[in-house]
Amino acid sequence: MMCALAFQAVAEHGAEAEGIAKRFGVDWPHLLSQIVSFGIVCAVLYLLAYKPILKMLEARRQQIASGLANAKKIEAELARIEVERRDVLSKADAYGKQLIEEARAAAARVRTEETRKASAAAEQLLVRAQETTERERALMLADLKREVGQLVLRTTASVTGKVLTSDDQRRLSEETARQLG
Numbered sequence: 725m726m727c728a729l730a731f732q733a734v735a736e737h738g739a740e741a742e743g744i745a746k747r748f749g750v751d752w753p754h755l756l757s758q759i760v761s762f763g764i765v766c767a768v769l770y771l772l773a774y775k776p777i778l779k780m781l782e783a784r785r786q787q788i789a790s791g792l793a794n795a796k797k798i799e800a801e802l803a804r805i806e807v808e809r810r811d812v813l814s815k816a817d818a819y820g821k822q823l824i825e826e827a828r829a830a831a832a833r834v835r836t837e838e839t840r841k842a843s844a845a846a847e848q849l850l851v852r853a854q855e856t857t858e859r860e861r862a863l864m865l866a867d868l869k870r871e872v873g874q875l876v877l878r879t880t881a882s883v884t885g886k887v888l889t890s891d892d893q894r895r896l897s898e899e900t901a902r903q904l905g
Contacts, residue, residue: 869901876897
């Protein structure tokens with residue numbers, strides 16, 4: 725029933741439309757041919773231009789989406805690398821500090837050892853110097869005793885006016901050495 729009313733309305737309006745079309749000079753065969761030509765041009769443009777452009781835009785949209793996804797992956801990777809870099813730097817810093825502490829400890833051990841060696845060497849030098857001093861002192865004392873003994877002999881010989889025999893000289897030398905020692 726609804727369809728019948730619609731057809732009746734179209735028929736009534738169709739007659740009106742026909743009158744309006746004639747008044748404005750509409751030529752139905754030419755209008756239909758232009759509509760068909762326009763439809764063909766639209767179909768050709770859709771197939772040859774619009775569809776490839778849509779495909780290209782879709783491909784571009786997918787590239788952008790994959791680029792954004794890759795950018796997010798790269799950001800995550802950069803964040804992970806930054807964390808690793810900081811970790812490596814902190815480990816390197818700790819290792820460097822450990823090496824410095826070990827070097828300081830080794831330097832302290834070497835310093836202690838070298839100080840001990842220097843003390844031992846200085847002690848040995850002192851002992852040798854004392855030994856050398858004692859030997860030189862003994863030599864000087866022996867030289868002094870000999871010279872004093874000779875001086876005593878000469879003095880005794882000149883005071884007594886007598887020539888001393890070798891036994892007298894030996895006895896006076898021994899007596900002088902005993903008194904000086």
